[in-house]
Amino acid sequence: MNVKFTPFIMLDGHANEAIRFYEQALGAxxxxxxxxxxxxxxxxxxxxxxxxxxxxxxxxxxxxxSELFVSDSEPNQQLERGDQVNICLTVKDVSDAERIYDALRSEGKVLSPLQPLYFSPAYGMVTDQFGVTFQIFTDIN
Known part of the structure; x- marks a missing residue:
């Protein structure tokens, strides 16, 4: 199985500001x-x-x-301390996404069900039993 882990920073309306900062501070x-x-x-x-x-x-x-993902939350999405940085786990096959998603949600908390969306054939978000939030993303190719 080919898996890629990418840090994902979620902010509440400050993503553009953070992107400009990371361009200057990190040479992004x-x-x-x-x-x-x-x-x-x-x-x-x-x-x-x-x-x-x-x-x-x-x-x-x-x-x-390395890659870094940065986005804003939706205005009605409450980010709690620790939720601002999560891990985007990218796989190539829906079956791998399903297996990983099911394993991580066991004794965890589903934030977004694994489902096809316009940008991915299988995308979901889950916080595992240790409080670590993962975005499971299946590559469209």
Whole structure:
């Protein structure tokens, strides 16, 4: 199984500011950045407030040979201390995503059910029994 771990920083409306900071402080290069307003219509389930449209839905920064993901939470999503940094676990097969998701949610807490979304054939979020939050992402290729 081919698995990739990427640190994922979630902020409450400060992702753009953090991205600029990491560009200067770490020499990060932004290789992808998408706001909630730029999400394809099939990914949007309801009308969006202007404040949400400006927030960062996802960004990928490259620092040296490593990647760092940075995004904003949705305005109604409460981030608790410790939730700002989680691990994005990327796999190539849905079956691997299902196995990992099921293992991590055992005695843990489901934050987002594993399901197909416009950006992934199987994506979900879970906090394991030790309080570590994982985003399970299946590559679209």
């Amino acid at each position: 290069q932004v290789v992808f950045k998408q706001t909630f307003g730029e999400i394809p219509e099939e990914g949007n389930t309801s009308p969006m407030a202007e404040e949400l449209k400006k927030r960062i839905a996802h960004s990928v920064l490259v620092v040296g040979r």
